[in-house]
Amino acid sequence: MASRDDIKFLSNPTIGQQRKKYCRFKKYGIKYIDYKDSEFLLQFINEQGKLLPRRITGNSLKYQKLVAVAVKRSRHLAILPYVADLLK
Amino acid sequence: MNHYEVTFIIDPVLSGDEIKSTASTYETLLKDQGCAIVHVNAMGLKQLAYPINKKSSGVYYCIEFTSPTGAAIGKTELSLRRDERIMRFLTIKLDKYGVKYNEDRRAGVISAYKKKESKKKPFDGPVATPPVEAVVVKEEPKPVVQEVIAPVIATEEE
Numbered sequence: 001m002a003s004r005d006d007i008k009f010l011s012n013p014t015i016g017q018q019r020k021k022y023c024r025f026k027k028y029g030i031k032y033i034d035y036k037d038s039e040f041l042l043q044f045i046n047e048q049g050k051l052l053p054r055r056i057t058g059n060s061l062k063y064q065k066l067v068a069v070a071v072k073r074s075r076h077l078a079i080l081p082y083v084a085d086l087l088k
Numbered sequence: 089m090n091h092y093e094v095t096f097i098i099d100p101v102l103s104g105d106e107i108k109s110t111a112s113t114y115e116t117l118l119k120d121q122g123c124a125i126v127h128v129n130a131m132g133l134k135q136l137a138y139p140i141n142k143k144s145s146g147v148y149y150c151i152e153f154t155s156p157t158g159a160a161i162g163k164t165e166l167s168l169r170r171d172e173r174i175m176r177f178l179t180i181k182l183d184k185y186g187v188k189y190n191e192d193r194r195a196g197v198i199s200a201y202k203k204k205e206s207k208k209k210p211f212d213g214p215v216a217t218p219p220v221e222a223v224v225v226k227e228e229p230k231p232v233v234q235e236v237i238a239p240v241i242a243t244e245e246e
Contacts, residue, residue, distance in 0.1 A: 031185035034193075036095070036131070036150065040201035077095060077178055078136035078146070 021058030025066075033066050035073035038080055042088065045071060049084040089154045091126070091187045092161065096168060096177035097146035100133060110173050111149045117167065118153050121160035126152040127194060140175050152182070152190055 024030070034040070044052050044059075044067050051071055054064045074080040081087070094114070098107050115125055131148035140146065155161070161179055168177045182190070192198045 032183070032189040034189060035180075037201055073178060073180070075137075077097065077148075077176055078138055078140055079134075081137040084137075 023058055023060040023063060025063040026060055030063075033063070033070040035070040035077070036079060038074060041067070041071055041074055041080060045080065045087070047084070047087045049075075049081045049087055089156055090158065091152065091154050091182040092158075092179060093150060093152045093182055093186070093190075094161075094164065094168075094177060094179045095148065095150045097136075097140070097148055097175040099141075099173050099175055100143065100145050100147055102173060106173075107147050110171070111151075114164065114168070115151060117164055118151065118155075118160060121155075121163060123153045123155045123160050126154060127190070128152075143175065146175050 025033075044057055046052055051068055054061070057064070057067075059067060071080060075082050096114075098110055102110070111128070111130070115128060118125060129150040129152070131150060133145055133147050135145050136143070165177070165179060168174050189198065
């Protein structure tokens, strides 16, 4: 039997709360983005292989530019595709 | 002294020795022009993200070197472009963070990024218990309903 004390919230209180976005490069002190590391760069592109905008990734402008350059370099070397379908 | 990095893809059709010799020709070519080789990274045979020259895989090589002037790069790129064994190449200038990153990577301080396991797994335990409680709660109202129905049926028979 569920006693009265077990029931604390009727609904999940975390729903509807927006988590604060942050720039992972600033937070963890990443200074260089390797164009050869495809697994890492996959975080910044969508299923079609397009770059995700800053409003979703939360990157600062400085590092978003570096991410864009790294993705473009890896596309040239066929590490990432230019166009894809169901990439993830 | 500037740090540079040249990455190129060699045709996988060639034999293992031919691939190694092509990579070493560019090493010697850079050395002849006064460049110092910092590290040669043989990344091995990899699947290409899209076909190049109707081939779906290639052998990746990455040579990091220092050059007093950028003059050596023009010559190297020209020979890379003329070489039929090379499918693709890219030369970049490394900034100080890039040099540090490559050093750390070689020393094993930084490892390649790995995808984290999904966070949903730890929640399996607590989620499993509520259904048991729910079943117990459901059993209670049933006899009550039956009692209510029984008198109603009885009245209809009368």
